[in-house]
Amino acid sequence: MKILLHICCAPDATTAYKRLSAEYEVVGYFFNPNVHPVEEYIKRKNALEKLSSAWKFDVFYPFYDPQPWFRAVKGLEDLSEGSMRCKACIAFRMRQTALAAKKMGFDAFATSLTTSPHKDVNFINEIGAKMAKYVRIGYIPSAFRKKDGFKESVRYSHELGLYRQDYCGCTFSLRKVRR
Numbered sequence: 001m002k003i004l005l006h007i008c009c010a011p012d013a014t015t016a017y018k019r020l021s022a023e024y025e026v027v028g029y030f031f032n033p034n035v036h037p038v039e040e041y042i043k044r045k046n047a048l049e050k051l052s053s054a055w056k057f058d059v060f061y062p063f064y065d066p067q068p069w070f071r072a073v074k075g076l077e078d079l080s081e082g083s084m085r086c087k088a089c090i091a092f093r094m095r096q097t098a099l100a101a102k103k104m105g106f107d108a109f110a111t112s113l114t115t116s117p118h119k120d121v122n123f124i125n126e127i128g129a130k131m132a133k134y135v136r137i138g139y140i141p142s143a144f145r146k147k148d149g150f151k152e153s154v155r156y157s158h159e160l161g162l163y164r165q166d167y168c169g170c171t172f173s174l175r176k177v178r179r
Contacts, residue, residue, distance in 0.1 A: 004028075
């Protein structure tokens with residue numbers, strides 16, 4: 001079975017890719033219009049290119065256009081981390097990944113977001129299943145952080161010299177981190 005793996009960042013992709021590629025043919029999908037500023041997006045993209053080159057897997061890099069993302073979270077800008085703003089962001093990216101997977105002929109899609117201990121795994125899997133049903137494609141639910149998955153990602157990142165970010169990616173979370 002061939003799956004499209006939504007990749008939020010290279011560190012989270014390590015565990016997700018390793019575990020999924022043991023069972024499936026996996027292609028990455030770096031769709032993150034939420035990441036700001038563009039310099040940060042480039043750092044994360046470069047880290048993923050380094051990982052995919054080292055581990056020999058393909059990744060699609062759709063055009064970076066943050067405007068649709070800003071529309072998706074409009075009115076939610078002042079909400080805290082983990083709020084409806086984050087859920088709207090995740091839903092937007094999962095929907096686009098499901099649509100891309102369907103359009104490109106994949107059997108299913110998955111996401112590396114569940115590697116992070118800061119994300120709501122239940123919500124991610126619920127929205128993944130909803131998007132899969134909506135688009136009529138398979139979804140591979142996950143909780144990659146389990147069984148020391150997050151620690152594993154830290155170890156892989158260190159071994160490979162991957163850039164590890166200190167915030168989720170959006171301009172609203174960046175403001176909180178930089179205060």
